[in-house]
Amino acid sequence: MIKLSDNNPVHPNLRMTAEDMYDSLIARLEGIDSIDRISMDYEYLSCSQPYIRFEYISFERIASIRGMVTSPYWKPLIPQYIDYLYKRIKETHNSLLQSRYYAILALSFGKEKEEAYHSNVSYLKEITHTICDYGTLFEVLYSLIEIYFLIKTEPNPNIYDFFKDIFKDKDMPYVNKVHILNIITVSENKNFKVENIDGISDICELLTINTDNPNLKKRLIENTIKICSKLIRKDSVRYSLKIKKFQEALADNEYNFILDDDGTNIVTPHQNHHILQRIFSLYHCAGAIEKRDKVEQELIKIKNKLQYPSFLLRLYTDSGETFVNQMINNARNANLDSFLFGLSQNLFLTIPCSAMFEKRAELMYGIDGFQTVNMDINNNSAPVSEEKIHEDIKYRIMGQYLNPITETFTTILLDKIVEKTVTYNKVKNFLLKDTIFGQVYVTRNGMPCRFFDFVELPIHDFFTQLKRVTSHKVINFTIPIDTLSIKIERILRDMLYLNGYSTMKQLPNGKEQMFLLDDILKSEGIKTIYSKDDIDYLKYILTDSGLNIRNSAAHGFYDKMYYTTKIGLHYCMFLFVAIMRLAVNYNPKQQS
Numbered sequence: 001m002i003k004l005s006d007n008n009p010v011h012p013n014l015r016m017t018a019e020d021m022y023d024s025l026i027a028r029l030e031g032i033d034s035i036d037r038i039s040m041d042y043e044y045l046s047c048s049q050p051y052i053r054f055e056y057i058s059f060e061r062i063a064s065i066r067g068m069v070t071s072p073y074w075k076p077l078i079p080q081y082i083d084y085l086y087k088r089i090k091e092t093h094n095s096l097l098q099s100r101y102y103a104i105l106a107l108s109f110g111k112e113k114e115e116a117y118h119s120n121v122s123y124l125k126e127i128t129h130t131i132c133d134y135g136t137l138f139e140v141l142y143s144l145i146e147i148y149f150l151i152k153t154e155p156n157p158n159i160y161d162f163f164k165d166i167f168k169d170k171d172m173p174y175v176n177k178v179h180i181l182n183i184i185t186v187s188e189n190k191n192f193k194v195e196n197i198d199g200i201s202d203i204c205e206l207l208t209i210n211t212d213n214p215n216l217k218k219r220l221i222e223n224t225i226k227i228c229s230k231l232i233r234k235d236s237v238r239y240s241l242k243i244k245k246f247q248e249a250l251a252d253n254e255y256n257f258i259l260d261d262d263g264t265n266i267v268t269p270h271q272n273h274h275i276l277q278r279i280f281s282l283y284h285c286a287g288a289i290e291k292r293d294k295v296e297q298e299l300i301k302i303k304n305k306l307q308y309p310s311f312l313l314r315l316y317t318d319s320g321e322t323f324v325n326q327m328i329n330n331a332r333n334a335n336l337d338s339f340l341f342g343l344s345q346n347l348f349l350t351i352p353c354s355a356m357f358e359k360r361a362e363l364m365y366g367i368d369g370f371q372t373v374n375m376d377i378n379n380n381s382a383p384v385s386e387e388k389i390h391e392d393i394k395y396r397i398m399g400q401y402l403n404p405i406t407e408t409f410t411t412i413l414l415d416k417i418v419e420k421t422v423t424y425n426k427v428k429n430f431l432l433k434d435t436i437f438g439q440v441y442v443t444r445n446g447m448p449c450r451f452f453d454f455v456e457l458p459i460h461d462f463f464t465q466l467k468r469v470t471s472h473k474v475i476n477f478t479i480p481i482d483t484l485s486i487k488i489e490r491i492l493r494d495m496l497y498l499n500g501y502s503t504m505k506q507l508p509n510g511k512e513q514m515f516l517l518d519d520i521l522k523s524e525g526i527k528t529i530y531s532k533d534d535i536d537y538l539k540y541i542l543t544d545s546g547l548n549i550r551n552s553a554a555h556g557f558y559d560k561m562y563y564t565t566k567i568g569l570h571y572c573m574f575l576f577v578a579i580m581r582l583a584v585n586y587n588p589k590q591q592s
Contacts, residue, residue: 018049025052030094034133035059035140050077054084058104062143066108082109096136099123103143106150113151120144121162128166128176137176141183149191160197167203177207178216185223195230201242208249214256221250244286251282251291261305269305276302303378315401324350324405331412336426337434339416343409343577344584346533350405351398354532361394376548377557395536395545402540403570410573417466424463428456435583444497451491455579458483462572469569477568481558484575485542485550489517491582492526492538501525517550518543534581541574549575 057068068074069081085101092098099119106116120140127136148159157165163184167177181204184194194200204224211217225246228239257275261268276299283292316324327348334342342348372384372392384392416422432438437451462480469475493515496503501523503515520526521539540546549571552558562568 018052022049022051025055029055029097030092032094033096033127034136035096035100050080051084054081057081058085058100062103062107062139062146065104069108078109082111095119095123095126099140099143103140103147106147107143110150113147114155117144117147117151117155120147121157124166128169128172128180131173131175134179137179138183141180142187145184145187145189145192149189159192163197164199164203167197167207174207174210175216178211178220181207181223182219185226193230195227195234201228201231201239205242208246214253217253218250221246221253225250247282247286248288248291251279251286251288254279254282266307266309269302269307273299273302273306313400315404328408328412331409332415336422337430339422340427340430340580341584344580347402347405347409347577351401354536357394357398357536360397361390364393364397374544376544377552391545395540398536398540399546402537402574406573406577407570409577410570413573414466414470417463418470424460427459427463428452431579431583436586437579437583441494441498443494449494451494451583454487454490455484458487459576459579462576465569465572474564475568476564477572478563480572480575481549481563481568482553484572484579485553488538488542488575488578488582489520489550492517492520495529495582495586496520496523496525499525499529529587530582530585534585537581538578541578547571547574 057065057074060068069078074081082105085105089098089101092101099116099122102112102116102119105111106113120143124140124144145159148155163180166172166180184192187194197203201224204220204227208217208220208224211220225243228242228246231239232243254275258272259268261272276295280292280295280299283289283295327342327350331339331342331348346353372389374382374384374392376382413422431452432450437455440448440450443449458480462477462484465475465477465480493503496515502525503520504512505515505519507513515523521535521543526535542548542550544551552562562571
C-alpha cells in the first residue's frame with residue numbers, strides 16, 4: 001500500500017517546489033511492490049504540477065480509470081496523460097509500475113495492447129514465486145484478462161495455457177494459486193471461460209487436498225463446484241458426480257466453523273444453527289443421506305437453544321393512548337351488535353389503517369451489514385429478498401399493534417361471556433340475520449349453501465371453550481383453530497366465484513388449479529369485495545406474512561400447547577375477528 005502521509009513526510013512544508021514534490025513522489029513510487037489507492041496529503045492534491053495528478057489517477061482501480069478519463073475535467077488532459085504514460089514506461093525500473101502504465105494505455109485508450117499483455121504476463125511470473133498481495137494480484141489479473149480479449153491476433157502464451165502453467169508451477173506458493181483461482185473463477189469478463197483451462201477440475205481437486213486451512217478449503221471447494229457446474233455440458237455424468245463429491249466435502253469442512261457453546265452467549269446457538277442448516281442442505285444435495293439425517297437431529301436439538309430477546313416499545317402517543325382507552329371502554333359497555341360490528345372495524349379503530357403501516361414501513365430501514373431473516377414455527381430461517389423487505393417490515397409493525405390489542409379484546413369477550421352479553425346463539429343470530437353469512441347461494445357444484453354453514457361447528461366449539469376458560473376448566477381449541485383457518489379460504493374462494501371472478505390458474509405443466517389462499521389474497525377480484533385493511537388483516541393472521549395459522553394448522557406444525565393454552569385462545573380470537581370482518585365488511589354492490 002502506498003502511503004504518502006506518515007511519520008516521515010516527504011514534504012515537511014509548503015515551501016517545497018512542485019518539481020521537488022513530484023521528484024519525491026516518484027522516488028517513493030519506484031520502491032513499491034503492491035497496488036492500492038494512494039493516500040496523499042493536501043499539499044499533493046492542491047499542487048499545480050499535473051504529473052502528480054496523473055500519478056494519482058493511475059493508482060485508482062482500472063475499471064474506474066476508464067470512466068474518469070472521459071469526465072469533463074480529465075478529457076482535455078488525455079493527450080498529456082497518454083504522453084506522460086509513455087514517458088514513465090521508459091523511465092521506470094519498477095516492473096509493477098511499467099505493467100500498470102501499459103494496462104492503462106491498453107484498457108483506457110486502446111494503445112499498446114500486445115505490449116501491455118506481455119508486460120503483465122512477465123510481471124505475474126515475477127511476483128508469484130513469493131507470497132504476494134491479493135489486491136495487486138486482482139488488479140494485474142483483471143487487466144491481463146481484459147487486455148487479452150482486446151487483441152485481434154491471439155498472443156503467445158494463450159491466456160488459458162498461461163493459467164495452466166501457473167497452476168503446475170511447483171515453485172509457486174500455495175496461497176498464490178488459491179488467490180489466482182478465486183480471482184479468475186469470479187472474472188466478470190464475459191469472454192473468459194475458466195472451464196477452458198485444460199484439466200482445471202483436477203487442478204482444483206489437487207489444491208483442495210493439499211490444505212488443512214478451513215477458510216482456504218471452503219473457498220477452493222466453492223469455486224470448484226462453480227467450475228464443475230460449467231463443465232457439465234462437456235460430460236454430465238462425470239461432473240455431476242464430482243459436484244456431489246465436492247458438496248459433501250464442503251459440508252464436512254463446514255463443521256470447522258461450529259462454535260463452542262458454553263451457554264453464556266445467546267448468539268452462539270444462532271450462529272451454529274445457521275451453519276448446520278447449510279451443512280444439511282449440502283449433504284442433501286450430495287446425496288449423503290446418512291450424514292444428512294445425523295445433521296437433522298443436531299438441528300432439532302439446537303433449535304431448542306435459540307433465544308430471541310424482546311424490547312419495550314411504545315406504540316401510541318399520549319393522545320393516541322387516550323383514544324385507544326376510550327375505544328376499549330366503549331367495547332366493554334357495547335351491546336352485542338355494537339360489539340361484533342366494532343370488532344370488524346379494526347378492533348374498534350384501535351388498530352391503525354393499512355395506509356399508516358405502509359407509511360411507517362417506508363421510514364424504517366434495516367441495520368447496515370445485517371440481512372432480514374424470517375423464522376417459521378419450526379425455527380427454519382429464510383432470508384427476505386430485497387423486493388419484499390418493505391412488505392415484511394409493514395407486517396412486522398402491524399403485528400406489534402395487533403397482538404397486544406387482540407389480547408385485550410379477548411379479555412373483554414371473556415367478560416361478556418360471563419355477563420352473557422355475548423353467547424353462541426346470539427352470535428349465530430347476528431351472522432344469519434344481519435350479514436352475508438346468512439344468505440343462501442348456489443355453489444359451483446349446484447348445491448344451495450350459506451357461508452355460516454362452513455363455520456357453524458368451529459364457532460360453536462370456540463364458545464364452548466370460552467365458557468371453560470371462564471370456569472377455569474381444561475381447554476382445547478383444536479376444532480376452531482384447525483377448522484376456521486381452512487374454511488376462511490373456502491369462503492374467500494366462493495366470494496370470488498359469486499362475484500364473477502376467476503378462481504383458477506394454469507400451472508407451467510399446463511394443468512389447472514384452484515386458487516390457493518395466497519392467490520386469492522393477491523387477486524384483483526378480492527380487492528373489489530374487501531378493503532385493503534381487511535385483506536392485510538387476513539394476510540397477517542393466515543399467511544407467512546405474519547402468524548401463518550392456515551399453513552401451520554393444515555400441515556400439523558402446532559404442538560399441544562398451541563391448542564390447550566392462552567396461545568390457542570388468542571389465535572382463535574384472531575380467527576373469530578376474521579369471520580366478523582368477512583361477514584360484516586362484504587361489499588354488497590359486487591354481489592351477483
